[in-house]
Amino acid sequence: MLVEQFNKNPTKWSIKECVEIGDMIGMDRAQVSKWNWDHRKKLSYDTSRRNGQLNKSTWDDVKKRDAKADFKAKPSGKDIGNKRSKV
Secondary structure, eight states: HHHHHHHHOOOOOHHHHHHHHHHHOOOOHHHHHHHHHHHHHHOOOOOOOOOOOOOOOHHHHHHHHHHHOOOOOOOHHHHHTOOOOOO
């Protein structure tokens, strides 16, 4: 549901939108807003407070990148352990 709403409107959601989406799926406004911020950050969208909008050229670039993306499997526990730094 969240991804579906995001695909319709990939910008920073208003408080009203967060409340409406949250009511539909049983989350509160803050949880929905946090998910939106995290998802925009994950996709390299602008997460600044003064400009949460995507310009059209950026959105087209993101769609092209996503269409070409190869989704990788989650790393195994062994891979995660190798990334720890030694003190």
